[in-house]
Amino acid sequence: SSWWSNVEPAAKDPILGVTEAFLADQSPDKVNVGVGAYRDDNGKPVVLECVREAERRIAGNQNMEYLPMGGSLKFIEETLKLAYGGNSEFIKDRRIAAVQALSGTGACRLFADFQRRFQPDSQIYIPVPTWSNHHNIWRDAQVPQRTFHYYHPESKGLDFASLIDDVKNAPNGSFFLLHACAHNPTGVDPSEEQWKEISYQFKVKNHFAFFDMAYQGFASGDPEKDAKAIRIFLDDGHLIGCAQSYAKNMGLYGQRIGCLSILCEDELQAVAVKSQLQQIARPMYSNPPVHGALVVSTILGDPELKNLWLQEVKVMADRIIGMRTALRESLEKLGSTLPWEHITNQIGMFCFSGMTPQQVDRLTSEFHIYMTRNGRISMAGVTTGNVGYLANAIHEVTK
Numbered sequence: 400s401s402w403w404s405n406v407e408p409a410a411k412d413p414i415l416g417v418t419e420a421f422l423a424d425q426s427p428d429k430v431n432v433g434v435g436a437y438r439d440d441n442g443k444p445v446v447l448e449c450v451r452e453a454e455r456r457i458a459g460n461q462n463m464e465y466l467p468m469g470g471s472l473k474f475i476e477e478t479l480k481l482a483y484g485g486n487s488e489f490i491k492d493r494r495i496a497a498v499q500a501l502s503g504t505g506a507c508r509l510f511a512d513f514q515r516r517f518q519p520d521s522q523i524y525i526p527v528p529t530w531s532n533h534h535n536i537w538r539d540a541q542v543p544q545r546t547f548h549y550y551h552p553e554s555k556g557l558d559f560a561s562l563i564d565d566v567k568n569a570p571n572g573s574f575f576l577l578h579a580c581a582h583n584p585t586g587v588d589p590s591e592e593q594w595k596e597i598s599y600q601f602k603v604k605n606h607f608a609f610f611d612m613a614y615q616g617f618a619s620g621d622p623e624k625d626a627k628a629i630r631i632f633l634d635d636g637h638l639i640g641c642a643q644s645y646a647k648n649m650g651l652y653g654q655r656i657g658c659l660s661i662l663c664e665d666e667l668q669a670v671a672v673k674s675q676l677q678q679i680a681r682p683m684y685s686n687p688p689v690h691g692a693l694v695v696s697t698i699l700g701d702p703e704l705k706n707l708w709l710q711e712v713k714v715m716a717d718r719i720i721g722m723r724t725a726l727r728e729s730l731e732k733l734g735s736t737l738p739w740e741h742i743t744n745q746i747g748m749f750c751f752s753g754m755t756p757q758q759v760d761r762l763t764s765e766f767h768i769y770m771t772r773n774g775r776i777s778m779a780g781v782t783t784g785n786v787g788y789l790a791n792a793i794h795e796v797t798k
């Protein structure tokens with residue numbers, strides 16, 4: 400027997416496993432609405448024009464030196480403006496401890512490790528449902544998990560009353576994971592009024608809000624609007640944490656570029672917190688990669704390129720919104736008697752369709768349509784060319 404004879408194959412990741420199965424399927428009809436990556440109306444991956452231009456400007460001027468342990472300062476400065484606001488007093492007062500992270504996942508993981516290290520008795524409250532990797536992240540960081548109500552299966556909307564109850568019933572000073580916008584997998588976000596109420600109740604209970612913001616710009620098409628929940632919490636005086644990612648809104652998936660920030664009481668505390676975040680990063684990956692940071696800071700640091708980016712984010716968001724309407728209308732035209740308003744009510748990249756695992760299995764086996772078994776459709780994979788086929792298949796399995 401070898402050193403590793405005790406090693407069993409790991410369970411397949413519920414999201415990445417879908418892509419593997421899709422790639423192995425030889426059918427010309429196959430459709431991938433599993434993974435949350437944007438596609439154009441021909442189903443092709445997109446490199447944004449602002450990214451192409453930034454790369455042209457960078458080319459040849461870039462050395463391959465290490466970044467500082469906490470990442471590129473210019474990148475961090477521009478990134479904080481997006482979340483906290485261009486004129487944020489917290490940025491001016493240097494009260495935000497922020498480090499470049501390995502995209503949104505890395506930012507969440509860094510925070511979870513930090514939480515474990517400096518609030519060792521704390522837990523994390525996670526919405527039901529959530530992005531499946533949240534569970535893995537806080538599990539591996541050894542932070543115990545609790546859940547709070549979020550989605551209401553009957554209405555396919557927010558279970559606001561139960562959410563507020565859970566916030567009230569959690570022990571004072573609990574940690575909560577909130578999706579800043581475009582909740583994954585449900586596509587259901589609280590309204591502005593509801594966010595204000597959530598923020599108020601957090602204040603009463605002295606809870607800590609950690610915002611995972613993986614889709615800024617993808618909900619409304621405007622990154623500024625999509626930061627609304629965070630701004631409400633900031634206005635109410637919360638000291639928040641925030642994970643940002645450029646995977647989706649700049650299409651920089653494989654560059655692994657994101658940011659973790661923690662708003663502190665003052666600059667002194669922010670310096671201490673940042674130094675500890677770096678301390679956690681050092682034995683894991685030493686310092687973060689340089690290319691994505693340079694692309695992002697080149698775009699956001701140039702008014703013209705930033706404008707181009709804002710236009711391109713809006714094009715992506717609008718195409719998805721258009722496909723929601725097309726999918727719903729196709730189902731209604733086919734004579735489906737089920738309610739499908741939630742397809743257009745939900746926002747962001749995903750539609751939480753309400754289909755059962757058995758119905759999803761039939762979509763895959765009979766129609767070569769690939770998605771996660773929780774019924775989540777990645778609207779980014781829906782195109783003018785496949786929406787009719789998809790609607791017909793959904794209609795057949797939900798009759």
Ligand code: PLP
Pocket residue numbers: 435501502503504505530578583611613644645646652657
């Ligand atoms: N958080 C949520 C809710 C997500 O849906 C994702 C990606 O699917 C991420 C974080 C992290 O993505 P990445 O690590 O590619 O930035």
